[in-house]
Each structure stands twice: as C-alpha cells, then as structure tokens.
Amino acid sequence: MNSNIDDFSKLNPIVFHFCGQAVHWGEMALELYKGNKIFRESMDKIDNYLKINYFNGESMLNKLRKSTNEDKNNEDQYLTHSILFMFQVSMFELLKSEMILPSCIFGISCGEMASLYCSGILSLKSVCDLLIERAKLMDTFYNLNPNGIPFFIKMGADQFNEKYSNKYSDLEVSAKFSNSSTLMATCNLEQFEQLEKEFKENNIFIKRIPSKIPFHSSALDCIKDYANKTKDVEIKNSNSNSIIQTYCSYNGKLYDQSNPFNIFESIRSCVDAESITHDIIKKFELNGAKKLIFVEISPHPVLTNMVYENVKSSKSNVFTTVSIDDTDPNVISLSSLNKNNDDIVHINNIINIIKKHTKINK
Known part of the structure; x- marks a missing residue:
C-alpha cells in the first residue's frame, strides 16, 4: 500500500488511531475472540510469540482471562503492554481482511507500539523487543515511585x-x-x-x-538513564509501498529518517493528539478529499469524542460535520469495539459503515 502523504485524496479516507493503556479488563474482546477466526488466530500468534520469547512459557492472554483484581492488572506493565499490543494488532488484521486499510495512522502513548508494527516500520521481533523494554522502564519507574x-x-x-x-x-x-x-x-x-x-x-x-504511573510528565525523568540505553528506531524510506504514514505522538511529525522513534521521548514528552488530528484534517482537505473516517483501535471508546472536538476547532472549510452513526456527514468517528455492546454486532456494524462511505468493495 502506497501511503505517500501527497496521495491522501487518492486513498480510502480512513485514519486509524491507537489508544493508550489502562483500557483492559478480564473479558475484554472475549466474544470477538470466540467468534472471529482472524482475530483469534492473530491474538494467539502474538500471545504465543511473547510466551515463548519473553515470558518463560506464561501466556499473557490466559493471565488476563483469569484475572480478578483490575487494579493489580493495571500495575502489571508487562501484562498491560502485551494485551493492548496483541488486541490492536489483531483488530488491525481483522479490518485488513475486510480490505479496510488506513491512509495514515497514529498511536497514543503505549498505542505507538502497535502503530509502529502495523505501519510496516518494525518487524514483530523488533517491536516486541521495544514493547518489553518499554514495559520494563515503566516497571522500573513504578518500583522507584508507586504514587503517580x-x-x-x-x-x-x-x-x-x-x-x-x-x-x-x-x-x-x-x-x-x-x-x-x-x-x-x-x-x-x-x-x-x-x-x-x-x-x-x-x-x-x-x-x-x-x-499509578504519571505518564508523559517530568516524574519520569528518573528513568532517563535507563531509557537512553535503548537506541533510536530508524525508520525505513517513508515513500516505500510497505509503509503506512505514521505520526509521532509527541512531536506531531511523521516518522521518517529525520524523525526516528526515541523510547524515552515517547514515554516522557507530552502527547499532542490535537495537533496531529488538525494536521491530518488539513492535509486531506488540501488534497481534495471530501470525506474522512477516523477509527479508534480500542476495546472501548476512549478518544472518539476527541475527533468531534478537533473537527470543530480545525476551522476546515470541508470537514465541518461529524457523526458516529450511519448518516452522511463528512467526518465519521468510530471505535472498533464498545464494552457495552456485543463484540460481533458492533464490529460488523463498524465495517458496514466504513464500506458504505468509501469505495471498498464497490
């Protein structure tokens, strides 16, 4: 898929944004796991890869399903990082199987791990190495200061x-x-x-x-020396057909050779999703797009309303109306799942809305 920024208007007008952590619970996406083969196989593949290569045979998915103490779960950085990553990648694979691919993507905080992998920037091994390193850094901070x-x-x-x-x-x-x-x-x-x-x-x-972690604040300066032992992640040629354009959450720029991924900056610097969303809206407008669909890759809506607010403040002459239903606005904001809805019914509805408002399968 060629996702050159200059060709936005020629692509499906879809943006994926990956939420950050602290959104999981014991039965998260359980109905989808049981009812969708592609989602289940992807979850199992990543869980097995992590189990064999990083967790001495322990399944993070089994650990989640057996969990009863949600507060303790959120303190376990290896669990939270692993579960969010495998969910987001598996949701990406499910949508991809329906021919739904984004023109650009961005991740919020821990969600950047999945965005780096789904974009084609990192291999599974490279991103899992980074995922575990990030979890280790968060765990190090928590042991130094568990009062965030x-x-x-x-x-x-x-x-x-x-x-x-x-x-x-x-x-x-x-x-x-x-x-x-x-x-x-x-x-x-x-x-x-x-x-x-x-x-x-x-x-x-x-x-x-x-x-209990004060993400993206000066409190994390205490782990800077630990983090600086991890090298910057160099980005492949951003014009490559295998790369989906991917925004850096802390400086609002597209990842490329001049803007590599830095693990400390990604956990310490303030996230600027507002500027990223404004930039995406502006670029689609300048390239002649008339419709734009945002899909939050999350087990439950976290930042869906953010899109509404940023459309209003973008001062766009084109993208002025927003909806989460099947009406005909020029911006649609959706969440891949909702914990209050049946998983299968919800994702099928989302897929149908996306296909209705794009050229997919037409």
Missing part, C-alpha cells in the same frame, strides 16, 4: 495552564487531546485532591485513570 496519579479533565491545556498552573504547580499537562480534553499527571496527591474538590464544586469533569 494520571487523570483526565474536560478542559484544554492552555486554559488549565492559564487558570490553575500557578496554584497547582505539581500538576502537569501530559496529553493534549483537544481544546477541551486533557490528560494530566502528578505525584502530588494533596494537590490532586485539592483540584478534584475545586473542579467538582464548579461542575468541571475530572476523573482519575486506573494506573
């Missing part, structure tokens, strides 16, 4: 910094999702609880994330 607090707020980063950063100096912006959605991080429980109280009194949404 990641949390989500319905407020833009600029607005938070303007109104609250002086008062709550230990609370950091760690991911910019849109001008009204931000991921924050801290190791200061007192300041978090003060902000939580203030936000709730003012009816501002705030929610703690089920993890």
Whole structure:
C-alpha cells in the first residue's frame, strides 16, 4: 500500500488511531475472540510469540482471562503492554481482511507500539523487543515511585495552564487531546485532591485513570538513564509501498529518517493528539478529499469524542460535520469495539459503515 502523504485524496479516507493503556479488563474482546477466526488466530500468534520469547512459557492472554483484581492488572506493565499490543494488532488484521486499510495512522502513548508494527516500520521481533523494554522502564519507574496519579479533565491545556498552573504547580499537562480534553499527571496527591474538590464544586469533569504511573510528565525523568540505553528506531524510506504514514505522538511529525522513534521521548514528552488530528484534517482537505473516517483501535471508546472536538476547532472549510452513526456527514468517528455492546454486532456494524462511505468493495 502506497501511503505517500501527497496521495491522501487518492486513498480510502480512513485514519486509524491507537489508544493508550489502562483500557483492559478480564473479558475484554472475549466474544470477538470466540467468534472471529482472524482475530483469534492473530491474538494467539502474538500471545504465543511473547510466551515463548519473553515470558518463560506464561501466556499473557490466559493471565488476563483469569484475572480478578483490575487494579493489580493495571500495575502489571508487562501484562498491560502485551494485551493492548496483541488486541490492536489483531483488530488491525481483522479490518485488513475486510480490505479496510488506513491512509495514515497514529498511536497514543503505549498505542505507538502497535502503530509502529502495523505501519510496516518494525518487524514483530523488533517491536516486541521495544514493547518489553518499554514495559520494563515503566516497571522500573513504578518500583522507584508507586504514587503517580494520571487523570483526565474536560478542559484544554492552555486554559488549565492559564487558570490553575500557578496554584497547582505539581500538576502537569501530559496529553493534549483537544481544546477541551486533557490528560494530566502528578505525584502530588494533596494537590490532586485539592483540584478534584475545586473542579467538582464548579461542575468541571475530572476523573482519575486506573494506573499509578504519571505518564508523559517530568516524574519520569528518573528513568532517563535507563531509557537512553535503548537506541533510536530508524525508520525505513517513508515513500516505500510497505509503509503506512505514521505520526509521532509527541512531536506531531511523521516518522521518517529525520524523525526516528526515541523510547524515552515517547514515554516522557507530552502527547499532542490535537495537533496531529488538525494536521491530518488539513492535509486531506488540501488534497481534495471530501470525506474522512477516523477509527479508534480500542476495546472501548476512549478518544472518539476527541475527533468531534478537533473537527470543530480545525476551522476546515470541508470537514465541518461529524457523526458516529450511519448518516452522511463528512467526518465519521468510530471505535472498533464498545464494552457495552456485543463484540460481533458492533464490529460488523463498524465495517458496514466504513464500506458504505468509501469505495471498498464497490
């Protein structure tokens, strides 16, 4: 598949974005695993590969299915990294089997592992080496400081910094999702609880994330020396037919020879999904596209609403209406699964919507 950025308008107008971690549970995608051969075979293939080469015969998938303590699961970085990776790659393979391939992709935080593999940039061995190294770094941090607090707020980063950063100096912006959605991080429980109280009194949404790692914040500087032992990942020729254009989550640029993957920057730097989404919208518009479909590769919607917010703030003259249903907007935002819906029914509905609004199978 040739995904040259200049040919966006000639391709299926589809963008895949891969969510980050802290989204798994014991029966995650179980119905799909039982009911879809392609998804199941991919899950088993990756699970077996990890089991044999990294986990001394232990299956991470079996570990997930037998789990009962969700808090403990989210503390196990090897489990969270492995399960998210195998799910996202397997969902990619399922959609690929339906001839649904994206023009470009990007991963959020841990989701970058799957995006690097699905893009064609890394082999399975290379990405699994990186996956385990990333999990090891997160585990190292957790052992040094198990008191991190990641949390989500319905407020833009600029607005938070303007109104609250002086008062709550230990609370950091760690991911910019849109001008009204931000991921924050801290190791200061007192300041978090003060902000939580203030936000709730003012009816501002705030929610703690089920993890104890303050992703993409200065707290992770303590593992920089460990991380710097891992070399940058060089990128193949970005014009290669085997490469899907892939955005770097922390600088918003396309990965290429001048912009390699750096493991420390990927876990330390602030994620900027807002700028990436704006850039994608702009490039499709400049290349004459009239419709755009975003698909979140996630077991449950995490950032689907982010697309709505970023379409509104992009000031595009073309991409102005958004929908998650089967109407006829020029931007559609979908999530591959939803924990509240039957897996098979949900993914079949998503596939049908994508095919209806593209030239696939026409």
